[in-house]
Amino acid sequence: xxxxxxxxxxxxxxxxxxxxxxxxxxxxxxxxxxxxxxxxxxxxxxxxxxxxxxxxxxxxxxxxxxxxxxxxxxxxxxxxxxxxxxxxxxxxxxxxxxxxxxxxxxxxxxxxxxxxxxxxxxxxxxxxxxxxxxxxxxxxxxxxxxxxxxxxxxxxxxxxxxxxxxxxxxxxxxxxxxxxxxxxxxxxxxxxxxxxxxxxxxxxxxxxxxxxxxxxxxxxxxxxxxxxxxxxxxxxxxxxxxxxxxxxxxxxxxxxxxxxxxxxxxxxxxxxxxxxxxxxxxxxxxxxxxxxxxxxxxxxxxxxxxxxxxxxxxxxxxxxxxxxxxxxxxxxxxxxxxxxxxxxxxxxxxxxxxxxxxxxxxxxxxxxxxxxxxxx
Ligand SMILES: [Zn+2]
Numbered sequence: 595x596x597x598x599x600x601x602x603x604x605x606x607x608x609x610x611x612x613x614x615x616x617x618x619x620x621x622x623x624x625x626x627x628x629x630x631x632x633x634x635x636x637x638x639x640x641x642x643x644x645x646x647x648x649x650x651x652x653x654x655x656x657x658x659x660x661x662x663x664x665x666x667x668x669x670x671x672x673x674x675x676x677x678x679x680x681x682x683x684x685x686x687x688x689x690x691x692x693x694x695x696x697x698x699x700x701x702x703x704x705x706x707x708x709x710x711x712x713x714x715x716x717x718x719x720x721x722x723x724x725x726x727x728x729x730x731x732x733x734x735x736x737x738x739x740x741x742x743x744x745x746x747x748x749x750x751x752x753x754x755x756x757x758x759x760x761x762x763x764x765x766x767x768x769x770x771x772x773x774x775x776x777x778x779x780x781x782x783x784x785x786x787x788x789x790x791x792x793x794x795x796x797x798x799x800x801x802x803x804x805x806x807x808x809x810x811x812x813x814x815x816x817x818x819x820x821x822x823x824x825x826x827x828x829x830x831x832x833x834x835x836x837x838x839x840x841x842x843x844x845x846x847x848x849x850x851x852x853x854x855x856x857x858x859x860x861x862x863x864x865x866x867x868x869x870x871x872x873x874x875x876x877x878x879x880x881x882x883x884x885x886x887x888x889x890x891x892x893x894x895x896x897x898x899x900x901x902x903x904x905x906x907x908x909x910x911x912x913x914x915x916x917x918x919x920x921x922x923x924x925x926x927x928x929x930x931x932x933x934x935x936x937x938x939x940x941x942x943x944x945x946x947x948x949x950x951x952x953x954x955x956x957x958x959x960x961x962x963x964x965x966x967x968x969x970x
Contacts (some may be wrong), residue, residue, distance in 0.1 A: 746815020751967050753811050754839040756821040756849035757804040759787030759797040766828035774833045776920030777875020783831035788854025790943040799946055800850040806956035814964060836924035846887055846963050847929035849921055852946055855936045859906040862895060864888040865931035868917035875923035883928040888913060891932060891962030898958030899951065
C-alpha cells in the first residue's frame with residue numbers, strides 16, 4: 595500500500611463481490627499490440643494472421659484450450675499449414691526455446707506460497723487466458739527475450755521500477771517517519787508497507803516482482819533501474835523515489851505495491867497521478883501519458899494474471915486517481931503505482947504468495963509497459 599493508506603470504501607458501500615475474470619477482460623481498452631512477432635491481442639482476434647489456416651470465425655478453428663503455450667504464444671495449430679521454407683528454418687529454433695523452457699520449469703517456488711500458492715494461481719488462471727505454460731514457472735521469463743537477430747523492441751528505452759517499500763524499513767521507523775515535501779503537502783518519508791496475515795511482507799513481494807519485471811524488460815532491450823534493491827538501510831523517501839525516475843529521464847516508471855485492506859476486498863488497481871501544480875509538484879505534463887500507461891498495464895495485468903479489478907476502489911475500472919502520493923506528485927515522467935492485490939484478504943494472499951502468480955503479474959506489467967513504449 596502507498597503511504598497514507600488506500601482510499602477507503604464509503605461507509606455503507608457494499609463490497610461488489612468478486613467479479614468474474616470475464617468481466618476483467620472487458621476492462622480498460624487497450625490496442626492489440628505486437629511485440630517481436632508475438633501477438634498479444636488474445637486468441638482468435640487477429641484476422642491478419644498469415645499462419646492461420648482458418649478465418650477468425652471459422653468453426654473448424656481448433657481450440658486453444660489444449661495449447662500449453664497459452665493464448666499469447668504462437669499457436670502450434672498454425673504449424674499444421676504447409677510450411678514455407680522460411681518458417682521451416684525457424685522451427686528448430688522454436689523447439690530449442692521450448693526445450694530450454696522445459697529445462698527451467700519445475701525448479702521450485704521462490705516464495706513462501708510454495709506449491710499451495712501455485713495451485714491457487716492455477717485455479718484463477720483456469721478461467722482466463724493464461725500466459726505461462728501449464729504448471730507455472732517461478733523463474734523470470736526466459737521466453738520474453740526477442741529472437742536472436744531481431745532488434746530488441748525497447749532498445750534505448752529507460753524504465754524505472756520502484757519496489758514500493760524497503761524490507762529494512764521496519765528497523766528504521768524513526769528515519770522513515772520524518773516529513774518530506776510532496777508539493778501539495780508534507781508527508782512521512784516512507785512507510786513499512788503491509789503484509790499478509792501469515793507475515794509475508796509487501797516489501798518482500800514488491801522486490802520479488804520488481805526483479806521478475808526487470809528480467810522481462812531487459813529481455814526486451816530496455817535499460818532498467820530500480821529505486822532500491824534491498825541494498826540500503828531504509829527508504830528511499832517518496833520524494834527521492836520520484837527524483838530517481840526524473841533523473842533517469844525514464845520513459846516509464848512503475849511503483850509496485852500490494853494493498854492492506856479488509857478481508858473480502860479483492861483485486862488489483864492502478865493508481866494514476868492527478869493534475870497537481872503546487873509547490874515542487876507539477877504533474878500536468880505527465881497526467882495524460884501516465885493515464886495511458888496505467889490503462890495499458892491494468893489491461894495486460896488483468897489478462898495475464900486472470901484477476902479482476904478491485905472490488906473496493908475504482909468502481910470496477912481498476913483505475914484510481916490520487917493527489918496525495920509524493921511518488922506521483924513529484925514525478926516529471928510518466929508514472930503509475932500498481933496495487934497488485936490485497937494482502938489482507940486470504941484469497942488474494944494465496945495469489946500474492948505464489949511465485950508462479952508473481953511471474954504472471956510481472957508479465958502483465960511488462961506487456962503493458964511494452965505497449966506504452968511502442969506508442970510513445
Ligand atoms: Zn505499498
